[in-house]
Amino acid sequence: MSNAIAIILAAGTGNRAGGGVPKQFRPLLGKPVLLWSLEAFQRHPDIKDVVIVCAADANLQKMGLANSHEYVVAGGRTRAESVQNALKAITCEAHTPVLIHDAARPGLRQAMITNLLAGLADADGVAPSLPVNDALKDISGDHLQTIDRTPLRRVQTPQVFRYADISAALEDTNLDIVDDLAALEKAGKTIKLIAGDTRLHKITYEEDFAIVEQLLSPPTAIPRMGTGYDVHQFGEGDHVTLCGVKIMHTHGLVGHSDADIGWHALTDAILGAVALGDIGDHFPPSDPQWKDADSGTFLAFARQLALEAGYTVANVDITLICEAPKIKPHREAMREKTAQVLQIPIEAVSVKATTTERLGFTGRAEGMAGQAAAVLTPIHKPA
Numbered sequence: 001m002s003n004a005i006a007i008i009l010a011a012g013t014g015n016r017a018g019g020g021v022p023k024q025f026r027p028l029l030g031k032p033v034l035l036w037s038l039e040a041f042q043r044h045p046d047i048k049d050v051v052i053v054c055a056a057d058a059n060l061q062k063m064g065l066a067n068s069h070e071y072v073v074a075g076g077r078t079r080a081e082s083v084q085n086a087l088k089a090i091t092c093e094a095h096t097p098v099l100i101h102d103a104a105r106p107g108l109r110q111a112m113i114t115n116l117l118a119g120l121a122d123a124d125g126v127a128p129s130l131p132v133n134d135a136l137k138d139i140s141g142d143h144l145q146t147i148d149r150t151p152l153r154r155v156q157t158p159q160v161f162r163y164a165d166i167s168a169a170l171e172d173t174n175l176d177i178v179d180d181l182a183a184l185e186k187a188g189k190t191i192k193l194i195a196g197d198t199r200l201h202k203i204t205y206e207e208d209f210a211i212v213e214q215l216l217s218p219p220t221a222i223p224r225m226g227t228g229y230d231v232h233q234f235g236e237g238d239h240v241t242l243c244g245v246k247i248m249h250t251h252g253l254v255g256h257s258d259a260d261i262g263w264h265a266l267t268d269a270i271l272g273a274v275a276l277g278d279i280g281d282h283f284p285p286s287d288p289q290w291k292d293a294d295s296g297t298f299l300a301f302a303r304q305l306a307l308e309a310g311y312t313v314a315n316v317d318i319t320l321i322c323e324a325p326k327i328k329p330h331r332e333a334m335r336e337k338t339a340q341v342l343q344i345p346i347e348a349v350s351v352k353a354t355t356t357e358r359l360g361f362t363g364r365a366e367g368m369a370g371q372a373a374a375v376l377t378p379i380h381k382p383a
């Protein structure tokens with residue numbers, strides 16, 4: 001279609017919100033309130049032009065919009081007068097859809113624009129609305145009266161009409177109206193209410209800034225977790241390397257690299273958290289360059305991959321499974337080494353050990369097993 005016109009009302013003084021600068025020019029999550037709606041309309045494929053109603057003043061200049069005269073129309077004393085000024089400034093067909101929106105409602109989504117325009121197929125006016133959830137009381141008389149809220153709706157903007165309908169409706173009213181739909185109601189036109197959006201909350205008072213900021217903040221990205229498991233067989237040798245620490249022992253662990261089951265399990269846990277395969281994918285045992293390799297290289301590599309994927313290691317938990325050697329005397333050294341490689345605080349590293357009560361391959365001291373869990377959190381990028 002691509003022929004609809006959007007009018008953004010930004011000519012108010014924002015008295016109730018206070019704060020010196022009118023609310024529509026104040027920053028919200030890194031950009032002026034007005035820009036949120038402007039960008040939403042500009043992004044939508046069905047919107048041909050956007051008209052901003054406001055004085056072409058210093059506030060617009062700061063946003064780089066001061067000289068786009070084809071877009072900026074001076075406001076009126078009332079909201080309805082501001083709408084009239086915009087309608088007069090537009091040249092379009094009688095049936096062109098016109099969306100009228102409060103700059104004070106920055107949470108406009110693309111789907112809302114689409115749904116409103118679609119609604120115009122079988123109505124003369126379409127607006128988003130929400131039910132009333134609070135109890136309602138009439139305080140005008142001597143006694144409180146409870147009002148049945150079930151038939152009541154809160155109506156938001158944008159509201160969409162055909163150009164000729166809304167122009168005529170506003171001409172006929174005395175401008176004592178709360179929204180543009182009211183003008184159309186008086187003209188006896190068909191009106192359709194579609195599902196509203198809590199994100200379209202209007203900034204009226206200072207406290208609304210915090211509410212809208214909360215509504216429009218990107219959802220906190222979810223942390224990710226991964227687990228890893230590794231086994232190596234005991235063989236010839238006089239030491240084992242566990243979590244980077246060399247421990248003298250009656251046997252060694254057989255492996256292509258240094259056979260550090262703690263760090264191998266941990267490397268897999270980190271790779272698992274970002275779903276980037278496993279240690280064997282990145283360091284194939286068939287590749288001679290990893291012969292006797294320090295497993296710290298694998299661990300540091302997994303950390304790097306996670307960083308590139310936008311995640312940082314929050315905490316890790318390693319369990320070493322064997323009858324011997326005794327792990328406890330070396331536990332603090334293992335935590336420290338692991339924390340160093342991952343560049344995280346030692347408090348974020350746990351190393352535990354258990355026997356399997358002489359059962360199974362670990363119980364028979366045929367080999368050792370290690371398992372690990374890692375939690376990764378998204379790296380927060382400032383807006």
Ligand code: CTP
Pocket residue numbers: 009010011012013014015016017024053075076077078079080082101102103104105202203204
């Ligand atoms: N508006 C307008 N022209 C007016 C009055 C209001 O364009 N003469 C716009 C406001 O900028 C706002 C929207 O209409 O985006 C809704 O109005 P409201 O929330 O009442 O804003 P203000 O009138 O600016 O605020 P207040 O009533 O607290 O002074």
Ligand code: MG
Pocket residue numbers: 012
């Ligand atoms: Mg007002």
